Amino acid sequence: MSMSGQKSATAEQTPQRLWHGLAQLRHVREVNVLLAMLIVGALISLYTPYFLTTNNLMGVFRAFSLTAIMSIGMVMVIITGGIDLSVGSAMGLASLVTALCFDAGFGTSTSIAAGVGVGVTFGLANGLLITAVGLPPFIATLGTLSIGRGMMYMITHGVPVTPDTPEAFSVLGQGYVGPVPVPVVIMLALMVVFALVMRRTRFGRHVYATGGNEHAARLSGVKTDRVKLAVYVLSSTIASLAGIIGFSRYLSAEPASGFGSELDVIAAAAIGGASLAGGVGSVTGAVIGAALVGVIANGVVLLNINTYAQQAITGGVILIAVSLDVLRSKLTGGNG
Amino acid sequence: MTLFLEMHGISKTFPGVKALNRVDLHLRLGEVHVLAGENGAGKSTLMKIMTGVYRADPGGAIRIDGQDTVIKDPVHARALGISIIYQELAVVNNMTVAENIYLAREPLGRTGLIDRRKMNADARAVLAELDISIAPDTRVGNLSIGQKQMVEIARAISYRSKLIIMDEPTASLSHHEATTLTRMVRKLAAQNIGIVYISHRMDEIFEIADRITVLRDGETVDSRPAADMTRELLVRKMVDRELSQLFGAHLSHATHQVLMSVRGLGLKRPTAQGARVSDVSFDLHRGEILGFFGLVGAGRTEVMEMIFGSRSHVGTIAIDGKEVRIESPSDAIGHGIGFVTEDRKEQGLVLGMSVRENFSLTHLAEYCRLDVVNRRRETEACHGFVRSLGIKTPSTEQKVLNLSGGNQQKVVIAKWVARRPRILIVDEPTRGIDIGAKAEVHALLNRLTSEGMSIIVVSSDLPEILAISDRVIVLKEGRISGILGRDDATQEQVMLAATG
Structure with a gap:
């Protein structure tokens, strides 16, 4: 059979195998997005040398880190074939509840736990509405988005909450590890952990199978409802973490915090190769997608382009990235 | 005219x-x-x-x-x-x-x-x-x-x-x-x-x-x-x-020991469409191949889906004499039942996944420690089945999407056989695959019974049912209209029971 032949060929020709491996990378979506980002970065640095300074780059990283963190949860939801529109609300409400706890005189760990609790609650609500009630994910999370948003205005009456916080808490949003901002470190850590979870664990495999063909997965013994509940809880919880980091950075919980951020997060996942049809996508892809958008945003500022153009450019990037992907998989016979 | x-x-x-x-x-x-x-x-x-x-x-x-x-x-x-x-x-x-x-x-x-x-x-x-x-x-x-x-x-x-x-x-x-x-x-x-x-x-x-x-x-x-x-x-x-030209000689491994007994099985919520299955009772013996035949709409698939928990049912199912509750596929799998579904593409396979990932989906825990998959052991096990079933694929990493119908079917069978169920339900095992692959699938089913597995084969291919079954159950309009031993099950008898 052909397999044995292939085996011996790969064993004896290591350089060729390496070259073949590099050629195969071309087919990996993350690599393409990473290349796109490097090209955009190179173009920007042609016009302004300031782009490539450590100072600027770390600023860029910190700027997109919250979107990237949330996209890690979002991409898992999208891989199951779902969508989570409520991440912005979960993020905002978590930062608000954390701020209110500090305001009421609770300690750092209690306040953070309360914020994370908000995320878990959001996730359970979304997950149960989708699995137990049977609502479409779009509707379920649209509802919780609105409820969360409404609650924020009801609690704050439109006024930011700015409590006194201990010095140690502000490290989360403002600190550095060497030259690297703490939110970026957290982003990288979460990326590594969840990339491994998705690639190497049974749970990760079940997430892909649920999105790839829910019926077949269920008939194979995968508890698809439990998988879905889990990804919504993870998504909201990770979003609440982003909310707490955001609060730690500015030490002010804004009533409009997280407003509209779900769209940036979904965009990051889509640019990073996630298919809204489910079954396809990756954690690293989503983070790189967020990075690409972040680099473009930075370029717009550095090159003195009208900042309103930034949103339009981001929109263009989404369309180009996903179109290229669709066209490519059409050319290779639906097997990209 | x-x-x-x-x-x-x-x-x-x-x-x-x-x-x-x-x-x-x-x-x-x-x-x-x-x-x-x-x-x-x-x-x-x-x-x-x-x-x-x-x-x-x-x-x-x-x-x-x-x-x-x-x-x-x-x-x-x-x-x-x-x-x-x-x-x-x-x-x-x-x-x-x-x-x-x-x-x-x-x-x-x-x-x-x-x-x-x-x-x-x-x-x-x-x-x-x-x-x-x-x-x-x-x-x-x-x-x-x-x-x-x-x-x-x-x-x-x-x-x-x-x-x-x-x-x-x-x-x-x-x-x-x-x-x-x-x-x-x-x-x-x-x-x-x-x-x-x-x-x-x-x-x-x-x-x-x-x-x-x-x-x-x-x-x-x-x-x-x-x-x-x-x-x-x-x-x-x-x-x-x-018949004898199409199928090889039959080797029975059936015993008289009852492994599963189904009593009064019926749909909990009959739908307007499809068969109104009710009052289905039968025994499955250890090592037996039990054939289920019926015309389109007779309710064959519905019966199997109820046993496998993907459709809710009334009536009782007992395995080894003990009544079991089956409310979801994972319940059924837990009781040692496997189900090779009729529709490979909709129900059997995750088409965008590789042969290896589809293969292991039913029994991934076997290759896991602390929930982390040991990719090497998984690949080795998959390789073994690719070889023993003669699945033609360039590698275990090939997406099943790119395999032929017969090879896809073998992947579906492999993923269940690897789990070593005691009862394997096979719905239309050879639909849309060529004669050669058909014979291989039949030989495989026979080999599995020799290892003590009990198999239910659902097929609308009458010669196939007759050739491989130890007994044949005929369904008509949602009810059992005949249970025939191998020697009594002629084409005419089965057809008469099915059409009446």
Whole structure:
């Protein structure tokens, strides 16, 4: 059979195998997005040398880190074939509840736990509405988005909450590890952990199978409802973490915090190769997608382009990235 | 009666299969022409050629009103006066009767908007012509299946069709509705419309047919006026075949020890469509291959889905004498049941995943420590099955999407066999795969029983059921109509039990 032949060929020709491996990378979506980002970065640095300074780059990283963190949860939801529109609300409400706890005189760990609790609650609500009630994910999370948003205005009456916080808490949003901002470190850590979870664990495999063909997965013994509940809880919880980091950075919980951020997060996942049809996508892809958008945003500022153009450019990037992907998989016979 | 459509020497070849071989068919206006034959005899392919879905192989000829014609596509077929009513009705439930009848050719007013009044009036006229008492503005979703069929017939008539093909129209109808339909068919014939009628029900065939043509293995084996046909002759024509040539000798590993006993199994929530399965009771013995046969809509798949927990049921299931609760597939899997589903693409495989990932999905925990998958052990196990089942794939990393049907089927079987279930349910194990692969699958099932597994095989391929089963259970309209031992299960006996 052909397999044995292939085996011996790969064993004896290591350089060729390496070259073949590099050629195969071309087919990996993350690599393409990473290349796109490097090209955009190179173009920007042609016009302004300031782009490539450590100072600027770390600023860029910190700027997109919250979107990237949330996209890690979002991409898992999208891989199951779902969508989570409520991440912005979960993020905002978590930062608000954390701020209110500090305001009421609770300690750092209690306040953070309360914020994370908000995320878990959001996730359970979304997950149960989708699995137990049977609502479409779009509707379920649209509802919780609105409820969360409404609650924020009801609690704050439109006024930011700015409590006194201990010095140690502000490290989360403002600190550095060497030259690297703490939110970026957290982003990288979460990326590594969840990339491994998705690639190497049974749970990760079940997430892909649920999105790839829910019926077949269920008939194979995968508890698809439990998988879905889990990804919504993870998504909201990770979003609440982003909310707490955001609060730690500015030490002010804004009533409009997280407003509209779900769209940036979904965009990051889509640019990073996630298919809204489910079954396809990756954690690293989503983070790189967020990075690409972040680099473009930075370029717009550095090159003195009208900042309103930034949103339009981001929109263009989404369309180009996903179109290229669709066209490519059409050319290779639906097997990209 | 005037000749309308003639088919001469029609053949159709699909990759690896000759579905039709030099078929002749003469269809006359005002005649009810029954097409009979087992599943897979070529009836559907023939219909699809008549309606322009498929193009026949070169060499044959189709004549309409005596003129050589190439039927280009379904729209062309309709323009030529040929309409078809499929078993799965093609109606839009959220639209009204009139909107359905005039779908995609809505009458427009001068403003370019739909002239609803004219549409309703036209629809009313067509319905009246056929004595169908349904208001044209009724939402189709509120109609029964029989009424929906009437809407489809009205649509065919509104196209001025000369030939209407009906594919098992009574399969999902109640007795009363079936009678109404038969009357309608006779009425259409009286209006000089030709009818091609596909049915498996003996009573119905002899009640309705003017002429009967029998297809078998893609060939016309008989065509004669219904008056010259008898029930026994028809069954013999349909099934006659040299079995021993197709299948090897049977080696039974069946014991008398009862492994699973099912009592009073029935659907908890019967749906309007599909079989109303009730009161199904049987035992499965250790090491046995138990065949389940029945016509389309008899409820075979429903029974298996209930046992596997993907459909809720009433009645009891006991394994090793202990009653078990099965409410989901994972419950069933936990009790040692595996299910090779009928539909590979929808239910069996995650097409975008690799052979390895599909293979291990049923038993991933075996390769895990602390939930982390040991990819090397997983790949090795998969390799083993690829070799032993002869799955033709360049590597275990190939997406199953790119495999042939037979190899996909082997992947589905592999993923269950690797879990080592005690009971394996196999629904249509060899549908759409070639003869060689069929024989391999049969040999594999036999080998598994020799290792003590019990297997339930569901198939609409009668020779297959007879060749590999130790016992055969026949279902008819949701109930067991016969349990036959291997020696009593002849083609005629099983067919009689299935059609009654």
